[in-house]
Amino acid sequence: MIASEAAQELIRTPSVTDGLSAERIAYLENLLRRAKTAAAIFTQFTQDEVDRIVKAMVLAGLEKSPYLAQLAVEETRLGVMEDKVIKNMVATEFAYHYIKDKRTVGVIREIPERNLIEIAEPIGVIFSLTPITNPTSTVLFKCIMAIKTRNAVIFSPHPKAWRCSAEASKIMYDAAVKHGAPDGVFACLESHTLEDNAYLMRHRDVALIDATGGPGAVKAAYSSGKPALGVGPGNTPVYLEKSANLNTAVVDIILSKTFDNGTICASEQTVVIDDEIYDSTLGKFAELGAHICNEQETKLLARTVIDPQTGFMQPMAIGQKASDIARFIGLAVKPGTKLLIAPIQGVGREHPLSVEKLFPVLAVYRAKSVDEALRVCLDVSHAGGIGHTAVIFSRNDEIIRKFGELINAGRIIVNSPGSIGALGAVYNDLVPTFAFGCGTGGGNSTTDNVNIYHYLNIKRLARRTQNHMWFRVPNQIYFNMNAVENLRQFASRCSVVVTNAVLEKNGHVDLVRRSIPPETHVHVLVIPDAEPEAKAILQGVETLNFYKADQIIALGGGSVIDAAKIMKLKYESPQADLEELAAPFLDLRKRVVQYPTEKVTHARLIAIPTTSGTGSEVTPFAVLTDKKRGCKITLADYSLSPDVAIVDPQFVMSMPKNLTADTGIDCLTHALESGVSNYASPYTDCSAMQAIRMVFKYLPIAYEQPDDEEAHCMMHNAACIAAMAFSNASVGVNHALAHALGARFGVAHGRANALLLPHVIAYNAAVPAKFMPSPYQQGYVAHKKYATVADLLGLGGTTVEEKVANLIAATEKLLDRLGLPRSIEELGISKQEFERAVPDMVKTAFGDPSWRSNPRMPLVTELAELFWKAYYGRGVTKMAVSKQTA
Amino acid sequence: MEAIAVRRKIEESDVAAAIRDVAAHLDSADRELVLDFSSVGRIDPDAVCALDDLARRSNDKSIKVTLHGVNLDVYKALKLVNLTSRFSFVN
Numbered sequence: 001m002i003a004s005e006a007a008q009e010l011i012r013t014p015s016v017t018d019g020l021s022a023e024r025i026a027y028l029e030n031l032l033r034r035a036k037t038a039a040a041i042f043t044q045f046t047q048d049e050v051d052r053i054v055k056a057m058v059l060a061g062l063e064k065s066p067y068l069a070q071l072a073v074e075e076t077r078l079g080v081m082e083d084k085v086i087k088n089m090v091a092t093e094f095a096y097h098y099i100k101d102k103r104t105v106g107v108i109r110e111i112p113e114r115n116l117i118e119i120a121e122p123i124g125v126i127f128s129l130t131p132i133t134n135p136t137s138t139v140l141f142k143c144i145m146a147i148k149t150r151n152a153v154i155f156s157p158h159p160k161a162w163r164c165s166a167e168a169s170k171i172m173y174d175a176a177v178k179h180g181a182p183d184g185v186f187a188c189l190e191s192h193t194l195e196d197n198a199y200l201m202r203h204r205d206v207a208l209i210d211a212t213g214g215p216g217a218v219k220a221a222y223s224s225g226k227p228a229l230g231v232g233p234g235n236t237p238v239y240l241e242k243s244a245n246l247n248t249a250v251v252d253i254i255l256s257k258t259f260d261n262g263t264i265c266a267s268e269q270t271v272v273i274d275d276e277i278y279d280s281t282l283g284k285f286a287e288l289g290a291h292i293c294n295e296q297e298t299k300l301l302a303r304t305v306i307d308p309q310t311g312f313m314q315p316m317a318i319g320q321k322a323s324d325i326a327r328f329i330g331l332a333v334k335p336g337t338k339l340l341i342a343p344i345q346g347v348g349r350e351h352p353l354s355v356e357k358l359f360p361v362l363a364v365y366r367a368k369s370v371d372e373a374l375r376v377c378l379d380v381s382h383a384g385g386i387g388h389t390a391v392i393f394s395r396n397d398e399i400i401r402k403f404g405e406l407i408n409a410g411r412i413i414v415n416s417p418g419s420i421g422a423l424g425a426v427y428n429d430l431v432p433t434f435a436f437g438c439g440t441g442g443g444n445s446t447t448d449n450v451n452i453y454h455y456l457n458i459k460r461l462a463r464r465t466q467n468h469m470w471f472r473v474p475n476q477i478y479f480n481m482n483a484v485e486n487l488r489q490f491a492s493r494c495s496v497v498v499t500n501a502v503l504e505k506n507g508h509v510d511l512v513r514r515s516i517p518p519e520t521h522v523h524v525l526v527i528p529d530a531e532p533e534a535k536a537i538l539q540g541v542e543t544l545n546f547y548k549a550d551q552i553i554a555l556g557g558g559s560v561i562d563a564a565k566i567m568k569l570k571y572e573s574p575q576a577d578l579e580e581l582a583a584p585f586l587d588l589r590k591r592v593v594q595y596p597t598e599k600v601t602h603a604r605l606i607a608i609p610t611t612s613g614t615g616s617e618v619t620p621f622a623v624l625t626d627k628k629r630g631c632k633i634t635l636a637d638y639s640l641s642p643d644v645a646i647v648d649p650q651f652v653m654s655m656p657k658n659l660t661a662d663t664g665i666d667c668l669t670h671a672l673e674s675g676v677s678n679y680a681s682p683y684t685d686c687s688a689m690q691a692i693r694m695v696f697k698y699l700p701i702a703y704e705q706p707d708d709e710e711a712h713c714m715m716h717n718a719a720c721i722a723a724m725a726f727s728n729a730s731v732g733v734n735h736a737l738a739h740a741l742g743a744r745f746g747v748a749h750g751r752a753n754a755l756l757l758p759h760v761i762a763y764n765a766a767v768p769a770k771f772m773p774s775p776y777q778q779g780y781v782a783h784k785k786y787a788t789v790a791d792l793l794g795l796g797g798t799t800v801e802e803k804v805a806n807l808i809a810a811t812e813k814l815l816d817r818l819g820l821p822r823s824i825e826e827l828g829i830s831k832q833e834f835e836r837a838v839p840d841m842v843k844t845a846f847g848d849p850s851w852r853s854n855p856r857m858p859l860v861t862e863l864a865e866l867f868w869k870a871y872y873g874r875g876v877t878k879m880a881v882s883k884q885t886a
Numbered sequence: 887m888e889a890i891a892v893r894r895k896i897e898e899s900d901v902a903a904a905i906r907d908v909a910a911h912l913d914s915a916d917r918e919l920v921l922d923f924s925s926v927g928r929i930d931p932d933a934v935c936a937l938d939d940l941a942r943r944s945n946d947k948s949i950k951v952t953l954h955g956v957n958l959d960v961y962k963a964l965k966l967v968n969l970t971s972r973f974s975f976v977n
Contacts, residue, residue, distance in 0.1 A: 037967050040963040041934065
């Protein structure tokens, strides 16, 4: 027997097989085996085949609707035959209308814009409990859902509705098998016991339990450890608000509450009526066949239809006619009375009729205000019906929305009958169902109207998505000697030149002034030549506000240009919170904190660099120093990029040699890191590669021959070009380490980069211990890109490894030629001091966002190793490379 | 002793009957039985029962049964009824 292993599993658990004979277990195993086989066979079916079977079943169900309705009323003695016919028809025809064009086999949805495909996978064997209240319609509905989704079902009907439920299942089964469904696709337990249910609920071959029934059955399903769909109990509150159309409301409530004698759990239980319309509403109810109980009658009703011990409705009243209930309890009502209405003064155990009543007895409450009405509705919902259904009649959209927000109900039915409204597809566009999910409030996993999608595993095929990339730089870049003259074309009423004292003193500011149109008022703002502090920024913003500047000209190195960027930000958007804007992020497009787009004023930012390294004139970055807290705030956003960059080498001709070397190596590091970055693209590659070529050719000349105009011009351009690359591809682990080293030991940024650069090239060129997730790159390519650089530089080598080694050697040679220190040790930092600093520096480097675009994900231990390699300097790199090459 | 492999082509028109026939005539002298499923596009519950029975009988007689050319849909159905572990598969 196929399922024998599973049976053995359960037999070894005595609590599950208690009360079951060997014969009974064999019977249950046989049902399971057939169902499991049917489900397996069903996986081979196509959508067309499934749809043909479904249509045949629906037609069979429609044809037999009256017969099954009659059978249900005869067996259960509940409800109204005519209404049960309607239920059966809704369960077949309306369900069919909803599902007929839906795909449930293979690919069911394609979402090309997200590169996603959804594919249906059947569940397998579903064990389904069905109720006494809707015994045939529920079975019809579930059979159709199961076939549509290629599942097999074993039904366990309510014991008092077994005959009609089994007959419904048989009608569906015969129609399905006749049209090609696998044998054994449906089965109905014969005269079962709770032990049968317990056995099946825990069986390995049952994939899902669908429990539509009382709280006990639902709890058992959820307790089984199996995935389960359960329904919760209802206690539908209705708010009849004074703006409602009373005629519609009263008719809807009567037809809903009397539909199948109130057996649908979504039907109305307590109507909360605004004081202004209370009397007229009750008058209308009475006119249309309701009996309004007086105080004594209400007490009598409460005593008899509600169990005083449990507080729940008496089973004998469920699904009975109002006139029969009245006769049974000795209440005198007019012939043909449809509904018994009982005024209540509150909700809870002391007001017995405020609970769920699956029969035509309706509680009503007079509310003096909207707040009171909403509160009472909330109380009713929480008196046993959380998550189920709520109803409102109103023409006031604000109150309707408030009701929707307040009441926890999976279905909030507006201006329509609760029971039929909740079933869906008749009065609204809810999905047709016979199982109401009640969410966590009702102890369920969904608030949905249970439908075909709950009978499917939906698989998502997610293709690799090539996210769009970008290349953003200032749209105007003027370069080469005397490019500053381009300032003339920018009309401005008032320009503020942000600069430092040295540049003002050496005449650079005058050079700028001469190129500004004469009609422009110019104010020079001198700030300290250091990374900007908040105080300097605030003073700058005050100046900009004072002069109502429409143009900012930043003349200086990276610090000055950064300061001007932040001044512009605060000037245009005073509400910008710099600390908040500095919040960390992984992907620029998904960052939590957005830069302000609302601006109170506008000013053009023109950046004129006076060093050839940072490239701040085209980058979207700015660094602010917080001296009080001893930290730096890094801002990054393309809105920070200057509007215009003027790359004029006349401003760098007087740079000291060591600054030429330091900033030149910073530029080289930008180019090399953006070249191998995970965010590199053909757009950034061309900038990075060109900048590298220019640095290797012109930096030694600019360093050794400070008056060489061409070399300085080319280095000035190289810095800007490299910055265009790293503005879009970012940098890498070299910068993360250099930032930490610089902060700890006060090493100039370019120099810190130089100390680490050969080691980082070797590190990135080796096989990573840990790959960095990178949707933009196809495989690991850093070593190959270094090899491409070596080729561009004509360094020789035949293999990738040789080329990488040659690049490292060329870099080291360049560093030597520039007279840069080649080890941290050479800076006079003792080994002990460095050893003490390494843990903190590693922590700082690991917290630095720069490495997030590095091709290789740095482990903390690797960061420490890199620091030590840089400490000992030359020779270590050579050893490392030879080791990797070997 | 030399192993003897018996090969039998299964036609889609009557998968279950063909397998039952094979099962009824299992001979302990045959060390391996190869059933060619390359013409079978789909199986039904009856075929599953027949395969289950064949798996049991062949196991009793220590005969290796190999299913040849089983398509993926049929293989998945066999997987779902835990039958794949009881046969060998060759494409």
